[in-house]
Amino acid sequence: DARVTQTPRHKVTEMGQEVTMRCQPILGHNTVFWYRQTMMQGLELLAYFRNRAPLDDSGMPKDRFSAEMPDATLATLKIQPSEPRDSAVYFCASRRTLNTEAFFGQGTRLTVV
């Protein structure tokens, strides 16, 4: 049963600390997305990769967020330093190719205190 796996599921951290969220996309999918769920804007696109190459990260605060895909089985989203306003649920999704549905992980609920 192929699925997108995100770790950790929950993270509580203090302001100023580094946070790393990980995502294992479905094998064979060439596109990986990172989204943040907010009440006002729904699912906000932060960054995405195709064939491991970053195509767009304009949705991320550049000074503190970074997204990488070191290999085809791992995508990471880092926040350094974290701030209370970063508290949200972060979702990773992958899709096989253009014009196909994306499959989502269960999300990482981040709380920055």
Add this chain to the structure above:
Amino acid sequence: DQQVKQNSPSLSVQEGRISILNCDYTNSMFDYFLWYKKYPAEGPTFLISISSIKDKNEDGRFTVFLNKSAKHLSLHIVPSQPGDSAVYFCAASYNDMRFGAGTRLTVKP
């Protein structure tokens, strides 16, 4: 900028009746549109999609309609069931995939 908009935060319908969820988009480059359903503490799950070359796609109780000239799509659920109660997200894709803010559907028994 919000390229995909769902202007109704919530919708309540009676079991057995039709639910109609609406979505508008601004970018004419979008060529593939999707609806997702989300339950609390879970990731969104894919429901139905439509290519820009079509104006209707049907899958069981779910039908998506696309009006390209109006840059509008809608999801019809007939008949609505209590288990359909969830948040529904509209998405539009060209290279990336953009989502609306979601509509919370409540189906009352």
